[in-house]
C-alpha cells in the first residue's frame with residue numbers, strides 16, 4: 251500500500267521529468283526501428299529475389315540478435331563513445347532481424363500466380379514490386395516492425411548505462427537508493443505501458459494493412475446470409 | 479496474325495518442352511491447344527507474350543518478330559487469363575479490371591467507365607465494382623479474370639485453362655457465355671485446355687499436341703471425322719467419336735456404294751426380273767455414264783405393262799437426291815421428314831454413286847446409342 255502511495259507521490263512531484271524520459275525513451279526506440287526499416291526492408295526484398303543470399307543475411311542478423319544487450323552496448327561504446335547515438339545504433343541492430351525476416355517471408359509468400367498475372371499484364375519489375383508484392387506483404391512487414399518496436403522499447407532501458415537517458419534512468423535511480431521500489435516501479439510501469447501500447451497500435455496498423463479487406467457491410471451481409 | 483516458325487523450347491536441364499512447332503493463326507480465330515499434361519501447351523502459349531522465350535525459331539505477330547518488340551509493351555497488348563484466376567486480392571473489382579488501362583496511363587474517369595461497360599458484358603451489376611475479389615464466387619471471379627484481359631481491347635487473348643478450376647456446372651455456363659462473347663467481340667483467342675469437350679465446343683481449330691509436337695491441327699469436325707492417328711483417337715475418346723458421327727459424317731461415308739440400277743434401254747420384264755433377283759421394289763435408272771435419270775418401281779411397271787415395253791418410257795424423273803458430301807445429320811432429317819424409303823446419292827456431275835436407305839439410318843442411330851460396345855468388339 252505504502253508503495254503505491256509513494257509511487258503516486260513520485261509522479262506528482264516528478265511528472266514532467268517522467269514524461270520527458272518517457273518521450274526520450276520512445277524516440278530512441280522509434281529511431282532505432284525507423285533506421286532499421288530503411289535498411290532492412292530493401293534488404294528483405296533483395297534477398298527474396300536472390301534466394302542464395304537469404305541464408306547468409308538471415309544468419310548474420312540472427313547472430314546479432316543473440317549478442318546480449320549489455321555486451322553489445324559495451325562494444326559499441328568502445329567504438330562510438332557514450333550517448334544516445336550509440337543506443338539508437340544498437341537498437342537499430344536489434345531491429346534488423348525481425349524486419350528482414352518478415353519482409354523476406356512476406357514477399358516470398360505472395361502467390362506465384364499473382365506475380366505471373368501481373369507480369370503477363372505488362373507490369374515492369376518495379377511495378378510488380380510496388381503494385382503487387384509490397385501491398386500484399388505489407389501486413390507481414392508491419393508485424394516485423396511491431397516485434398522490433400516492442401523489443402527495442404525493452405532494450406532501450408539499459409541505455410541509461412551509457413548516459414542516453416530514457417525510462418531506464420528512473421529505474422537505475424530506484425536501484426541506487428534504499429527502499430527504492432516505488433521509484434523502480436515509476437520507471438518500469440511506463441516502460442511496460444509503452445510496450446503494450448506500441449504493440450496495440452502496430453497490431454491495429456497491421457490489420458489495417460491486411461491485403462484482404464474486410465468491409466463491415468459485407469461482413470454483415472454474410473452473417474445475414476448464414477442466418478437465412 | 480500469329481505465326482510460329484520452327485519454334486523450339488529447351489528448358490535449363492535439357493528438357494525439350496516444345497519441338498519444332500509450326501503454326502499459323504489468322505485473325506478472329508479461336509484456337510484450342512489440347513494434349514496430355516506436360517505436353518508443352520503452357521510453354522507454347524507463354525512464348526507468345528514472352529513470359530518464356532523460345533530457344534529456337536521465331537514467333538511473329540502481325541508480321542513483327544516478337545523478339546524485336548519490348549516485352550512489357552508486348553504484354554500490354556495481349557490479354558492473358560490464367561487458370562488460378564489471379565485477381566489481386568488487395569484491389570477492388572474495378573481496379574482489377576482496369577489494371578492494364580492503368581499501366582497504359584488511361585485517365586481514371588475513362589477506366590471507371592470502361593470497367594462498368596465490361597461488367598455488363600457478363601451480366602453483372604455495377605455494384606460489384608467496389609467489391610473485393612474474395613467477396614465473389616469462383617465463377618464470378620473468373621468472369622472478372624476474363625474481363626481484365628479484354629479491358630484494353632487487345633486483339634489477341636491468351637487463356638491457359640481458364641475454366642479448369644471451376645465446378646462443372648459453372649464451367650459449362652461460362653463456356654457458353656464466353657463463346658457468345660467471342661463471337662460478339664471478334665478476338666483472336668489462343669486457348670489451352672485439357673478438356674476435349676471444351677475444345678470441341680469452343681474452338682474454330684484444335685491443335686492436338688503430344689511431347690512438344692503438333693499431332694494434328696484441324697477443325698473440330700475434321701478431327702472427329704478423320705483422327706490423324708491412334709493417339710488422337712484415344713485422346714478424343716471412342717465415345718465421342720461415335721456420338722459425333724451423325725453430326726460430322728458425310729453421306730459418302732455411310733452410303734451403300736452399289737445400288738441396284740438399270741438403264742433406260744432395258745425392257746420392263748428385265749426390270750422385274752432384276753427386282754425379283756435382288757428382292758427390291760424399285761430400281762434407279764441411270765444412263766451409260768451413270769448419270770441418274772430417275773427411278774421405276776413395281777407399281778409403275780404394273781400400271782404401264784400394256785402400253786410400254788422399255789424402262790425409259792415409264793421412268794419417273796421426279797427424284798430427290800443428296801450429294802455425297804452432305805452431312806448425315808441433315809440427310810437423316812430430310813429422309814424422316816419426307817417419308818422416303820431411300821435417297822440416291824450423287825456426285826457433282828449428278829452421277830449415281832450410292833444409296834442411303836432407312837436401314838442404313840437405323841445402323842447409325844443404333845451405333846450412336848449402343849455403338850460403343852459394338853465398336854470395341856469389332857476393334
Ligand SMILES: Nc1ncnc2c1ncn2[C@@H]1O[C@H](COP(=O)(O)OP(=O)(O)O)[C@@H](O)[C@H]1O
Nearest residue numbers: 489490493495514515516517518519520521522
Ligand atoms: N520452368 C521449367 N523448367 C524446366 N522444365 C519445365 C519448366 N516448365 C515446364 N517444364 C517442363 O516442360 C514440359 C511442358 O510443360 P508445360 O508447357 O507446362 O506443359 P502443359 O502445359 O502442356 O501441361 C513438362 O514436361 C514440364 O515438366
Ligand SMILES: [Mg+2]
Nearest residue numbers: 519520521638
Ligand atoms: Mg499447363
